[in-house]
Amino acid sequence: MSLLFSPLTIRGTTLQNRLWVSPMCMYSAQDGVVNDWHHVHLAQFASGGAGLVISEATAVVPEGRISPEDAGIWSDEQVEAWRAVTASIAARGSVAGIQLAHAGRKASTFSPFSGGSGSVPAASGGWVAEAPSPVAYDGLSAPVEMAVSRIREVVEAFRTGARRALDAGFEVLEIHAAHGYLLHEFLSPLSNERADEYGGSLENRARFLLEVVRAVRAEAGENVPLFVRFSATDSALGGLVVDDVALVAEWAAEAGADLFDVSTSGLVAHQQIDVFPGYQVPFAARVREHTGALTASVGIITSGAQAEEILASGQADVILAGREWLRDPHFGLRAASELGEDPAALWPPQYIRAHRAS
Template sequence: MSILFSPLRLRSVEFRNRLWVSPMCMYSAVDGMPQEWHHTHLAQFASGGAGLVVAEATAVAPEGRISPRDTGLWNDEQRDAWTPIVRAIHDRGAVAGIQLAHAGRKASTWWPWADDRGSVPVGDGGWSTVAPSPVAFDGFDAPIALEITGIDNVVDAFAAAARRALDAGFDVLEIHGAHGYLLHQFLSPLSNQRTDEYGGTLANRARLLLRVIDAVRAESGDDVPLLVRISATDHADGGFTPEEAAVVGGWATEHGADFIDVSSGGLVAHQQIDLFPGYQVALAETVRQGGRIPVSAVGLITAAEQAERVLAEGAADAIFAGREWLRDPHFALRAAHELGADVSWPSQYLRARWR
């Protein structure tokens, strides 16, 4: 019996397997609105057997977008544009999730294939950014330090976006606290130099994340699974550590999170990452064991046997993948075939099931 293709239940939602699609930014939205690209992009993973399909980092406020081409959920028109996409994921048997995000000091940047780099000027559609402290990410414009009112507004924006996501039909919500974006910026001493109740100690640095979890859980009620993505290390001296991540993960579950999605990095340009297959699995195991909480692993997990082994060894409870899904939108069906797992295939694909 394959663990990877065994079901998993979180609150009222059952996932048909534990091979999930990570949120991946497409930089293809218009005024925060997902397009036909997003519909096709996300629905194909559900056809390909994914247990959970998580839509890309979606901004809770206009100034929270990574780039002017990011998706959003700060108005009802965006909510309505997501609805048919969610329906397409459901129609193909997968659970639909969305990652709610605020980019903080890493907002208002050019998309990856643009001719320019760094911050987008206001005249070209950019905007002023915010952060816990007025410390710029290397190569980007300096942000404005959030005052308490601004912090309160961020919490309210996450809650409002969560309500719109649920109204659009999403089954699962994920809070983005990783990759150097706003909530991660508060967690790390490398970007958080505050001396008030949101800076200094780990408890203070985690305060905004926990407030956001509280607000989203209050909006979602008791039935909706809530994931939190964290970067378990900054890969830089003096930064956020795996041991701190385990503590914060434990606090997150006490405040209503169900699952910690363990990633790493993204906070500083001088990070030093040793890349190899499954390079973040040990971080997931540290958070899982230290916090005594369920976690997912992600990061260059590209083969069925590799994913199965991560679960069998107890390092994680589910697998997120990104690039491998882009290379093969039917990754789960291929993995099931390779592992000999008896899973449901779309009727249109049955001819490829065994031979």
């Protein structure tokens, strides 16, 4: 058996393989409620061989949405809508995960295919974004600085979001602390100019995230896997570097996190990134080396052989892919065939006759 298609047990959940679907925003919800698009979109990956399907960044409060069309998990109506999606994923032999999120200063923006750009004005359904400091992302409106009382409210929102997510049938929880959104903004000195207990030193800048991790772990109990997605570098002078993030990951593991989903960048528009196949793998490797924790790698991973080599070389424990699953919703079945896996072990019986060896 290949490493890619070997099972992995984390706390009380066993994943059938290590080729998983990254969270990908669809900008297609209404009032945070998902619909048939999300159902078909996510369930197809389970049929396509994904061991874990993580839903898009899902806001824990209305003002935490990236766009007015983002998914949410702050209401009972949203829980009910998610239940059909998670049931379909489970029925196809996969596991449903959710990414709990708050967009921070990148909230209230027009979705990519809405026809608009920049921040959505209040007259068009937008709102004032909130952030660690009143420092705007280039091209967006300035956010308001979060008071300590508001930070505590958002920690509680992550906790109640975790409870709703579990009630909706999700079996894995991921906290979004990457790509320039709220928790990443607190971590980075480029966006956090606070002078209180949530600013200044790395320990202080990590305080909000660690409070969220502890709150979600306490709510989820001991059997639920808890991940954190990090941007391992800001790819900009004076920003976070991978050793900073590796240290924060160590603290997050102590607070109850089980796996680190390691991406990069997204905080500032002037970032400088050299993109090539597997370009983010070394960052996952560094976090894994420092923490000894389970680590997932991303970054233009497009074949079974490439994914297997990353695992075999000890750079990561899991592969998360996004756009390759969009290009080929049966990426898992294809990768299994490339690695010589028995089709009966992964392919739906309805699809076996399409297997090359048949």
